[in-house]
Amino acid sequence: MSSTTLQHLANGVSLGSLYALVAIGYTMVYGILRMINFAHGDIFMMAAYFAFFGIATFRVPWPFAFIGVILATALLGMLVERSAYRPLRDAPKNSILISAIGVSFLLENLANYLFSGKPKAFPEITFFANTVVIGGVSIQVITFFIPAVTMIILAILLYIINRTKLGMAMRAVSKDYETAMVMGIDINKVIAATFAIGSGLAAMGAIMWGIKYPQVQPMMGVMPGLKCFIAAVIGGIGNIKGAVIGGFILGLGEILLVAKLSSLTGYRDAFAFILLILILIFRPTGILGEKTTEKV
Amino acid sequence: MKKVLSILLSVMLVAIMVAGCASSKPSSTPAAPETIKIGVFEPLTGANAAGGELEVEGMKLANKLYPEVLGKKVELVVVDNKSDKAEAASAAARLIEKDKVSAIIGSWGSGYSIAAGNIVKEKKVPAVGASCTNPLVTQGNDYYFRVCFIDPFQGTVMARYAFNKLGAKKAAIIQEVSNDYAVGLASFFKAEFVKLTGDPNSVVETSNYQTGDNDFSAQLTNVKSKNPDVIFAPGNFTESALIIKQAKKLGIKTPFIGGDTWETDEFLKVGGAEVEGAVFSTFFDPSVTMTPESTKFLDEYKKAYPGKEPAAVTALGYDAYILILDAMKRANSSDPVKIREALAATKDFPGAAGPITLDVNGDAVKDAVIKTVKGGKFTYMDTVKAK
Numbered sequence: 001m002s003s004t005t006l007q008h009l010a011n012g013v014s015l016g017s018l019y020a021l022v023a024i025g026y027t028m029v030y031g032i033l034r035m036i037n038f039a040h041g042d043i044f045m046m047a048a049y050f051a052f053f054g055i056a057t058f059r060v061p062w063p064f065a066f067i068g069v070i071l072a073t074a075l076l077g078m079l080v081e082r083s084a085y086r087p088l089r090d091a092p093k094n095s096i097l098i099s100a101i102g103v104s105f106l107l108e109n110l111a112n113y114l115f116s117g118k119p120k121a122f123p124e125i126t127f128f129a130n131t132v133v134i135g136g137v138s139i140q141v142i143t144f145f146i147p148a149v150t151m152i153i154l155a156i157l158l159y160i161i162n163r164t165k166l167g168m169a170m171r172a173v174s175k176d177y178e179t180a181m182v183m184g185i186d187i188n189k190v191i192a193a194t195f196a197i198g199s200g201l202a203a204m205g206a207i208m209w210g211i212k213y214p215q216v217q218p219m220m221g222v223m224p225g226l227k228c229f230i231a232a233v234i235g236g237i238g239n240i241k242g243a244v245i246g247g248f249i250l251g252l253g254e255i256l257l258v259a260k261l262s263s264l265t266g267y268r269d270a271f272a273f274i275l276l277i278l279i280l281i282f283r284p285t286g287i288l289g290e291k292t293t294e295k296v
Numbered sequence: 297m298k299k300v301l302s303i304l305l306s307v308m309l310v311a312i313m314v315a316g317c318a319s320s321k322p323s324s325t326p327a328a329p330e331t332i333k334i335g336v337f338e339p340l341t342g343a344n345a346a347g348g349e350l351e352v353e354g355m356k357l358a359n360k361l362y363p364e365v366l367g368k369k370v371e372l373v374v375v376d377n378k379s380d381k382a383e384a385a386s387a388a389a390r391l392i393e394k395d396k397v398s399a400i401i402g403s404w405g406s407g408y409s410i411a412a413g414n415i416v417k418e419k420k421v422p423a424v425g426a427s428c429t430n431p432l433v434t435q436g437n438d439y440y441f442r443v444c445f446i447d448p449f450q451g452t453v454m455a456r457y458a459f460n461k462l463g464a465k466k467a468a469i470i471q472e473v474s475n476d477y478a479v480g481l482a483s484f485f486k487a488e489f490v491k492l493t494g495d496p497n498s499v500v501e502t503s504n505y506q507t508g509d510n511d512f513s514a515q516l517t518n519v520k521s522k523n524p525d526v527i528f529a530p531g532n533f534t535e536s537a538l539i540i541k542q543a544k545k546l547g548i549k550t551p552f553i554g555g556d557t558w559e560t561d562e563f564l565k566v567g568g569a570e571v572e573g574a575v576f577s578t579f580f581d582p583s584v585t586m587t588p589e590s591t592k593f594l595d596e597y598k599k600a601y602p603g604k605e606p607a608a609v610t611a612l613g614y615d616a617y618i619l620i621l622d623a624m625k626r627a628n629s630s631d632p633v634k635i636r637e638a639l640a641a642t643k644d645f646p647g648a649a650g651p652i653t654l655d656v657n658g659d660a661v662k663d664a665v666i667k668t669v670k671g672g673k674f675t676y677m678d679t680v681k682a683k
Contacts (some may be wrong), residue, residue, distance in 0.1 A: 011513035117341035
């Protein structure tokens with residue numbers, strides 16, 4: 001394989017694992033609540049702003065800033081759940097969906113108002129931004145971290161869901177929350193925890209995204225949000241491993257489309273949506289979304 | 297509650313009817329308005345917000361310095377076109393129909409100006425673009441003017457720079473394919489570069505991307521494999537800065553050149569150390585005063601924004617405003633059609649960014665300035681004459 005092809009593959013893996021990271025958050029919330037949290041992309045955007053202010057404005061050293069950002073974003077996720085979704089828990093599913101879209105617009109416009117529409121530069125962290133050259137292929141250090149972080153998180157989440165009490169409660173809520181409630185599970189707590197974890201994942205995705213594509217602006221969550229939603233659907237929404245697979249398919253597919261069929265570059269975003277339509281027609285449950293597969 | 301609502305609704309209905317009657321009166325006998333309104337439509341949010349804000353800065357400064365014309369106060373009505381072509385058209389329509397402006401200024405981004413073109417033409421309200429350089433903005437439109445030069449000139453200037461100054465024999469183009477400005481600039485660059493090198497294959501790669509894209513690794517990897525001497529990358533400032541940044545990370549050492557849209561603070565901030573040495577053409581540089589108005593503009597700008605260097609598009613926003621005021625004076629009227637006639641006759645008008653003479657298409661014939669990024673700042677390099 002030529003170094004150009006290898007470079008394309010490296011680019012694709014790095015983009016794909018970013019999509020995967022954010023898609024996990026989408027799919028988790030869906031798995032538990034059977035609800036698509038359309039504000040996920042905007043929570044992702046807010047996390048990027050938190051990181052920007054933490055590092056660039058308040059000059060917090062980056063490891064502490066990242067922990068702070070993840071915690072703050074988890075709190076934001078819980079706040080959104082408490083104020084916009086919990087009051088609608090017994091309402092039809094469509095009402096929650098509309099409420100989620102409302103939250104999405106609210107966060108976008110809030111960011112526009114508070115931080116201005118002008119893009120800001122995400123602070124550069126030398127450690128991650130350095131590049132190494134292996135066999136003619138230039139790779140940014142962050143490119144190694146993203147897939148590693150995604151895989152570690154996947155393992156941790158699978159552990160939490162399959163081996164801990166909280167995970168058991170999550171699975172129970174996802175099967176039938178009324179029965180779970182009768183069995184003495186505090187579903188409010190379980191759902192809040194789900195949102196906290198999902199939003200924390202969005203925050204990690206935002207940090208990695210910011211390091212790789214160093215700009216922050218209010219609409220930055222929209223396209224990644226939609227793409228990660230598509231990744232989650234491709235993999236089988238509700239299935240965490242599926243979200244990771246979907247993320248990689250989408251990331252690699254996009255890079256290869258732009259690289260090999262450069263006249264179709266303008267259709268890069270369309271590619272994701274066409275893939276979504278094809279999946280919904282031919283395999284609506286997604287790649288891993290078999291009935292027998294255990295949902296989150 | 298319901299009663300209140302129904303009363304409110306009926307009041308609104310009546311109001312709308314009255315308003316409808318009022319506007320259907322023949323327009324030849326309007327009550328003399330207290331103020332003259334000039335509409336501004338610019339991207340103040342979204343991908344191009346930084347560019348729009350810079351232009352509005354110039355217009356507001358001009359409005360502060362020249363607040364009156366024909367004995368009446370001039371009011372700027374600023375609307376946001378949200379960096380969106382459809383919004384741009386409706387913003388222009390709103391200014392004409394709701395705010396009844398006498399003239400319009402805007403917009404940063406040729407695509408938005410083109411989108412509004414038909415409306416100003418149909419409603420016969422003159423529009424003056426500050427920095428929209430695509431030829432199509434004014435082509436076949438008697439009501440669109442601009443105070444800047446156009447892309448064929450800018451593209452040619454950059455092709456000559458690449459060939460003469462950089463000694464480039466092979467060029468690659470990375471264009472923002474969804475932006476009329478970038479596509480226009482790229483095609484004029486290509487035509488001139490092919491002519492200069494005499495080699496029809498001298499542009500070795502043309503890559504596209506879309507407004508708002510973040511990942512350019514695939515395009516850049518392809519460009520790298522073709523090994524060009526120079527990369528021409530006209531497009532929006534943030535995307536361009538990200539492209540140059542990612543190129544350096546991929547180990548591309550080829551020089552990047554571009555167009556006037558790069559000249560924003562965000563380009564420097566997002567691009568950081570990687571955009572050092574990037575070269576682009578633009579309209580104006582504070583270190584080269586072209587007319588007495590330039591000095592006045594620079595002095596007032598320093599007072600209003602201490603510690604900040606004015607961008608070229610800010611000077612052009614300023615020029616668009618004072619040109620309209622001058623046209624009103626020459627026409628001795630705030631009637632849009634008369635303003636248009638006066639604008640079309642503009643000759644050697646002393647603008648802050650150089651003298652303005654409008655040609656038959658309504659385009660300014662002007663010199664271009666070449667700048668580079670040096671020490672984290674835009675630095676003047678050269679002036680290229682229009683003729």
